[in-house]
Amino acid sequence: MVVWAERWPSGHALLDGTLITVIPDPAIQLANLRAGKIDSMVISKPLYNKIKDDPEFRVYVNPHNTMVGLNFNHKSKSISDIRVRKAISHALDRKALIHGIQFDLARIASCMFPDNHWCHNPSLVPVSYDPELSKRLLAEAGYSDGLTIKGYNFSDPDSRTFAVAIKDMLSRVGIEWKVNSLSLTAFGEKARNLEYDVSQHVWPYIEEPDLPLTSQFHPNGAFNFGRSHNEKVIPLIEKGRSELDGAKRAKIYQEIERLLYENYEDVWLWWEVMVVAFQKNVHGYNHEMRQKHGQLYQWSHPLWFKDGHP
Template identity: 30%
Template structure:
C-alpha cells in the first residue's frame, strides 16, 4: 500500500511539474539591451520604446510587416484619389482601447491632428508634414487630405510614431501605455523589466502568448549568461557578437542573422568648429578603416556603407570608395583645413556594444592622424538629452534604426546640424514622387550628396543578431522596423 502511495504521489508531482512546464510555455522572457526612457512612441525617438510597444500594445492605421511591406492594421482598407492626395480609410469595428473606451474615427483624427500640430512633440513630426486636413466621415471612416502627393504616406502611417492613441489616455501613455493591441501593459520595474499580458478582448487574431517580459540586460556577458541559464529565452537583438558561434553550435538555440534598417554613423556636429569645415569631416571619414571596425567591434558582422542608405534597398548605391580608408589623405586634408597638428575633441558614446567598442577603435584611428578624441560614455537617457536633443557634442556613434529615414538630414533641428538646401529639395521631390523609377533616381542623387558632404562618417549597416530557444516560432528574422512584434510568436508543441 505504501508502495502504491509513493507511486501515486510521484505521478502527481510529475503531473504538476508537467502542467507547470506546459503553462510556462505560454510565457516568454525576452532580453533587450536598452531600457526605454518611457513607453509612448508618439513622444520619443528612442528605438527602445518601439521594441516593447510596437504592434504589441499600440497599433496604427497601417503596420509594417516582417518583410517591410505595408499591411492593414486599424484600417481594414483604404482608397486613394486619382491625384494621390486624398486617402479614405475604412476602420475595423468593435475595437476597444485597453481601458475599455471605444476606438473610432475621432481617435484617428485626434492622433493625426496632434502629431502634425505646431506644438507637436512627436519625434518624427516630419512624417505628418504632408497632411492638410483630417476629416471624420462617419465613426468608421476617416478622410485624410494631403497638401501634395506623398509616395511614402501609407508606409509612414505604419511607423511607431503614427500609432493611434485616445484623448482620454494620451497624456499618461509614457508611464501607463493604453493602446488597442493584442497585449496590455502590466508592469514596469525600472532598471529591470517590463511586463505585458494578453489582451482578452483584442479585436483581431488573439496572441498565442499569455505574457511577455522584456528584461533589460545591457551587458553582453550578462546577456550570454542569461540565455545559457534559461533565465531569458530570446534575445531578438543579441549584443554579444563574440559568442554567436557558441550558440550556433548549441542545438538548444536558434541563431538568425538578419538585416536591419540601422545605418551606423560617426555623427559630427556640423555647426561646431572644426566640424563645420568639409575637409575636416572628409579627413575623419578617410581615417576610418571600416573592415577593421566591423571585425573589431562586430566580430565581422555588418555591411560597410558609404552613405545613409541600407544595402538591401533596391535604390542602394555602394559609395564606400568615396571615403575609403586613406590616413595619408586624411593628414593632407587636415593640413589644408588649417589643422596640420590635429586637434582635441570629444566622442560621446551611448551604451550599445557597437558604439562603445567602435568608439575605442575609431579613437585609436583618429589618433594616428593627430586627432585626440576623449571618450565620454553616456547612459541612453543622457545621450538622448545631451546629444540628440541638446546638440551638446562634438562627435558620437549611433545606429539609426528607423526605416526610410534619409530625410533626417533635411531637418533643420536635427542633431547633425547639417544644412544643405539642395539636399532638402531632393527629399521634397522624393516625398512627392510615386513613380518607382523616378524615386530610385532621386534616392541615388541624395546618397551621392551625402557621400560628398560627409555630414557624418558612414560606417556600417547594423546586423540583426537574433538568438533564441529553438522551440520558439514567429520572431522576426530581419528588422524592417524597430520592433519585437509578438503577435505571431508561440512555442512549438
C-alpha cells in the same frame, strides 16, 4: 476542431503574445536560454561563437536596418571644411572596427540606407581607409600640427568601446577627439546646443526613407538643430516626401545619398546585423522571409510551439 480551425487556420496553436524578461547581463541571458527558461533571444555579438554551432538551438544572423556612424556639426569652424571631414572619414578603418569591436557581425556602410533597403544607392562604395590621405588633407586645411575636436558618445559599455576605438584611429593621423560619455538626456541637450564637433550617431529601424533624412538634414528636422544645411539636398528631401510613385521616390533618395556621400555630410561606418536564437521546439520562423522583409515579417508572422506548449 471547428474552434481550432477558426482560431488557428494554419493548424498550429499560434502564440498569443510574447512575455519579455529583462536580464541586463548578456551572459546570464544566454544561461537562461540554455536552461530553457526563455524560448528566444537576441544574442550579444561577443557570445555568438558560443552558440552558433550548438545543436540544441536554431541560430540565425539577419541584416538589421540600423546605421552606426558619426555626426558632423557643420557649424563648427574646423568641421565646416570638407577637407577635415574627409580626413576624419578616411582615418577610420571600417573593416578593423567591424572585426575588432563588432566581432565581424556588421556590414560596412557607404551611406545612410542599408544595402538591402529599397532606397540604397548601389553605386556608392564605402569610404576607403587611407590615413596618409587624412594627414595630407589636414595639412592642406592648416592643421599640419594636429587638430583637437570635441564630442560625445553614449554611456553604455558598447558605446564606450566604440569611442576608444575611434579616438585611437583619429589620433594616428593627428586628430585628438576629446569625447565625453553622456546619458541620453545630456546627449540630447548637447545636440540641441550644437556643443560638439563630432558625435556618435546611431539611427535604428530605417524603413520610411523620409524620416531619417528629414530628421537629420532638413532645417525643420527634429534632430538637425542647424548642424547641417545642404542646399542641394533640402529640396530633394521635400520632393521625395511629396512623390507618390515608389520607383521615382527611390531615384530621388538615391540621388540624396550621392550628394550626402560626396559632401562627406557625416561618417557612415556600418549597418547592423542581428543574431537571434530559438529553442528547437519553437517553429514557424522563416529565415529567408525575415531577411527579405525585416521587421515587417517579424511582427506579422506568429510562431508556435512544436507540441503546443513550451
